[in-house]
Amino acid sequence: MGRTRCIWLLLLLASSSLAQNVVPKDGYVPDAATAREIAEAVLKPVYGKALIESERPFTAILEGGVWVVSGTIPCAKSGCEGGVATVKIRKADGRIVGMIHGK
Numbered sequence: 001m002g003r004t005r006c007i008w009l010l011l012l013l014a015s016s017s018l019a020q021n022v023v024p025k026d027g028y029v030p031d032a033a034t035a036r037e038i039a040e041a042v043l044k045p046v047y048g049k050a051l052i053e054s055e056r057p058f059t060a061i062l063e064g065g066v067w068v069v070s071g072t073i074p075c076a077k078s079g080c081e082g083g084v085a086t087v088k089i090r091k092a093d094g095r096i097v098g099m100i101h102g103k
Contacts, residue, residue: 029092032059032067035091036059038089042087043099047085047101051085055073055074055085056071058070058071058072059072065091066088066089067088067090067091069087069088070084070085071084083101086100
């Protein structure tokens with residue numbers, strides 16, 4: 001019984017040391033390009049691929065540790081009227097903290 005417990009304890013310790021979470025020093029969303037890719041990926045299922053692709057290029061600005069990613073109004077189709085999609089993504093962990101589409 002004691003030997004079995006010891007083996008299980010060693011296996012538990014070994015598996016927990018191998019499963020360490022790696023946190024990148026610049027966060028999971030280190031730059032504007034990554035933020036734009038994440039934004040498009042989460043926007044397309046909600047607002048539709050065609051609409052989101054029509055709002056390219058997307059801009060990404062870092063504000064207080066949060067990437068604010070916004071589309072560009074497609075002037076050729078709308079005469080520069082209407083709104084664009086905006087997504088807020090936390091740089092440190094990639095969490096989506098807000099998503100909206102203006103009118």
